[in-house]
Amino acid sequence: MYIDTLFSIFALTAVAGSLGLVLFRHPMRSALCLAVTMISLAGIYALLSAKLIFLLQLIVYAGAVTALIVFIIMFLNLREKDLPEENERFTYFIGGAVVLIPVAWFMIKVMKSIPEVKNSIVGNGFGSIKEVGQMLFTNWLVPFEIISLLLLVTLIGAVVLAGIRRESND
């Protein structure tokens, strides 16, 4: 019972956060709404007994990525007067919502077609770090390594791009 309640709370805050992300005018508020969404998602992972994902969501997304975004917005030090004029934003929002209605209707339909599953606590080891680690390094070793290579490439690319810009500035 309380799991359902918790799920509803997390789901609602997640949706509210993502709405705020789009609707707020000031980027700092939007970024903080993103953080709220991230934390709510982490809560939903926790409800799914996915401890590692829960923690990684908190450490990486809520703690590092969003914090970095907030940090950069702070760096830009935007004030009300720096923000662009958006006179017709609500027209766009309403238009966007209207466009999305069929998609939402379709999604609700899909959701309803999924058979109901009873919420229950899964086995003790499920989602723990050991389990996930063993999975990663046995069944998923190749994708795991490929992804780490991809990240390395991104890293080098970022360094190269930053280096080029500095030279052109000099």
Add this chain to the structure above:
Amino acid sequence: MTEMIKLFVNGEEVEVESGKNLIDALEKVGIEIPHFCYHPALGADGNCRMCLVGIEEGRPPVVPACKTPAKEGMKVLLDADHIKKIQHDVMELEFINHPTDCPICDQAGECKLQDYYMKYEGTESRMRVPQVKKRKVQDFGGGVIHDQERCVACGRCVRFLRQITKTGELGLVNRGDDCRVEFFPGRPINNRYGLNVVDLCPVGALTSADFRFKQRAWFLKRAESICHGCSKGCNIMVDHNKEKYEDDIIYRIRPRHNEQVNGWFMCDAGRMTYKSENDNRLEECTLAGTVRPLTDILADAQSRIEKASKALFLVSPSASLEQLVAVQALAEKTGAAVSAFSDGYIVKDDGDDFLIKDDKAANRTGVDLLSIAKSRTHFDNMAKEADVFINFDNDLSRSLSEEQIGKLFKDTWVLNAATHPGHLGTAMAGKAGASVALRSWSEYHGVVVNCDGIAQKFVGGVMKNIERPDIVEIAAGLGSPATGAAAAWALVQKKIPALAEFGSFLELPAEGVNLTDNEAGK
């Protein structure tokens, strides 16, 4: 162009103007020869011996610089040992009976004895006999206080009163250490230029009763201004200071040298004009009897001008060119009439042939140059037509009686922008108009043209605690195209082409621009 000659000072060649004595000639190139009794306006007297200089291979070998004309090839010695000894000994002589009461002497800080002591003597007194006692606080009349002990008997004051004012109230009496300046019994200083002797006195022997003990000279800030007391436009130095927690007030006005206008002097009445700058000033802006911010009043006035069938602006003949032009431009834009009616500013038979003029307005020539009407008939006709009247600091009570003013503006909405209360008399007191407190001439910058057609700049250095607007600002607030001082100056240049070559009014030369040959002569 004066002829230049070459001579040697301390073995170095310098080029100076010919036809001058050594003090003046060398001062132009920045070499100072100490002197007490010599003054450029009074000529050489040669009694103080402080200006003795050596002439190498000359006969005599030591001459007073004030009486020696500069000659080609002259070899002047200033730092030779014997000249230094002479200067040192003369200073020691002056100090024998001088009471070193600098702490209570008003001259301290601008005293030649102090300066020369630091530069040429700097030793302790060797005198062991008591100093000769003389009279301390002696009223010379005309606001001059004399301290006989401080006197160095240079005779500048005596010569001024004999040569310049030709009244000759003072004289040097006795000889030796009994020598002193005295007036003839029962005939103290009694002329309209008497306070100039205070400036002339190189030491603190003559001080002004008006300025006495008010401030120390080194606290005073100086602003180079033009006297607004009459149309002569004497160059003055406004000495003002803002003491802690108090308002910025002017303590005295001193003449500033300008050979073209006033020479070295000014009249006593002009010196006292500072009092009206300090006291009895308008402080508040009111609209219909209540204190309101300036912007409200200007907005109200602007809407009234737009609605009015005819508006009349009255400017002051003492206003600067910029202010006149700003009001004129406003009138052109709104279709209003401008008048500079100010017959009351002229005081018949008050002037003399030296500095004082009949016309007590500082910029009447400027009014004429800008062709602003100033006749009584024009003013009366316009006043009858107008239903909005704005007075820009013209003291109308000088020209018209209260009943006349009251009658003229019976049904007119009046905005009175003024520095002092009472410009429209008490007739306006009960009337629901508006009044604005203005900045006075010691607080704004500008250019005025004197009676001889010489345009002179003046700088207002006084910063009052109460922020008051300038006429240019008010005109701009009412919609004048001259939106600021720079724009007003550009308009002035358009109307008076002789001023067009100066980028800003600050670029006007210190001695002024003579417009006589151009527009003013017409």
Add this chain to the structure above:
Amino acid sequence: MAAKVKQLPSRGGTPAEKVYLIEIFKGMGITLRHFLRNLWDNSNLYVRHYPEVQPNIPAHWRGRHRLLTHSDGTPKCVACFMCQTNCPANCIMIKAGERTDGITEKMPVSFTIDLAECIYCGYCVEACPEDAIRMDTGIYAFTSSNREEMKIEMDEMLSLKGGYTEEEYQKGLEDE
């Protein structure tokens, strides 16, 4: 004359020092020694227990100002404004006027020192040509609950007495 410069040997070059941690531990050892000593027995602190133990004020201590008088009780001050001119805190406000008692011509009409702004540098005492102002009252503690009360007027300063004898004061000036 060259300025006195004490050359200290440059530190931090040896490998042991470059690791930092060793030096940090050395420094922490020093502070720990002080801490333990004082924790064991706190009677060795370099602290004056102020309100109970009053400091001994030497004669050249710059305390609250006073204005000196001649033997007949008239102020020595001649309102020369030297103190006001030299005051770096701009806390002295004098108004001068005519003096009628025949001693000199000029005296202060009002002489105010804003003690809230005074920095007790003593320049006014040094600048005074008449020895009319001194800071030898020995009063070092004065407080007020508003700024106005911190302004002291001429009468109050004239009525204050010096805290030391003339000999002590002169000796204090030499010590300074």
Add this chain to the structure above:
Amino acid sequence: MTTLDIVMVIVRVSISAFVPLCFLAVCVTMERRVAGFVQDRSGPNRAGIYGFRAGGLVQNLADGIKLAFKEDIISEHVEHKFLYVLAPIISMAAAIISFALIPFADTLVLDGKAYVMQGIPWDTGILWFLAVTGFSVYGIILAGWSSTNKYSLLGALRSASQVISYEIPMGLAVISLLIVYGSINLSDIARFQGQNWLGFIPMWGIFLQPLAAVIFIVAAFAECNRTPFDLAEGESELVAGFHLEYSAMKFAVFFMGEYVAMFASSAVIVTLFFGGYNIPFFSTDFLIRNIKPVAFVMLVILPVFMFYFAKWIRRNNRSQYPRENDPREAEATVYIRCFWILIGVIEVFLLAILAFAQPDTAAAHLLVALMQICTFLLKVTLMLFVYVWVRWTIPRFRYDQLQILGWQKLLPLALLNIFVTGAIVVALG
């Protein structure tokens, strides 16, 4: 759920929530008194209630009352008032919940049921700490940014970049530890350290992983914005950094957040490297089995300790200047009596255990748990003392030095440590 379950939940949550808050007073007093003693001053020793000063603790009360009743100002120029108020709340909340997963005693067995002595009985351990401390950066950023003040902004920039940078060496240092301990569960880690090595060296993290310990402690100092890494506050150039615009209770909350964070990271350091709640050389099992001798030893040691403690109070709690009927001596007498009464109560309790308790009963478990809690708090207090001690010894880093230390020294060292540890663990099987 039985009543016992509910009582245990309340006890555990209240310990993990209130102990850090109570230690605020200890921290602040210690900060000021240690600073005083290190500099041969005395620190706050005046504020008292009827002359009772409790060694300076009453000063905190005075400060707290002052801060609570001060006018709470939000400046006109603060545009985002909500975020401005949110900032101190975030930093305080993050600090408190980061303590939630730290075990303060060994698993307590009552009525055959095991109770994990943590605020939240969850096994994610150190990762939770890393995740939650990451949030404190939001508080700093929001405070600095929403204050609309250049000093605050600069302070927040420094502080945030510092916290983000030092999280990396901290995490890497933890990884090498985890390789050794084989678990991320802090309870497991603490239990692991209860063992002895060769019979006499406790298997503490500091002995197993000295390099990781240094890196972690340095990084923890930086995470807490403590000297020598407190250039976010930099009084000399930034006035007070990110909390410059805060006043009254909002400032106090920031301040408390800082000390709670300090307490939590001390607790983590103790748990990871100094054996956690373990009493050195004595494992939990050993203590429970030998409860009677343990109680007897305590019974003897406590009065002896108290005797010397009383002497110390006598020596130091007196006026250092001539004074008639010194009230501070009377004060010391009262303190000493109070402590003796406390000791007396404990003695009675211990006597009861000695007389009636059998090994491996609830009473024995409880006594051991209490002893471990005391040990844990003592260790944490010592670690807090180290924090304070370092602050009053080492001057502040320059900003570039700080980043060089973080990225060029600690990060490679931490990576190296992981490789070496991994190699050794694999080699030893």
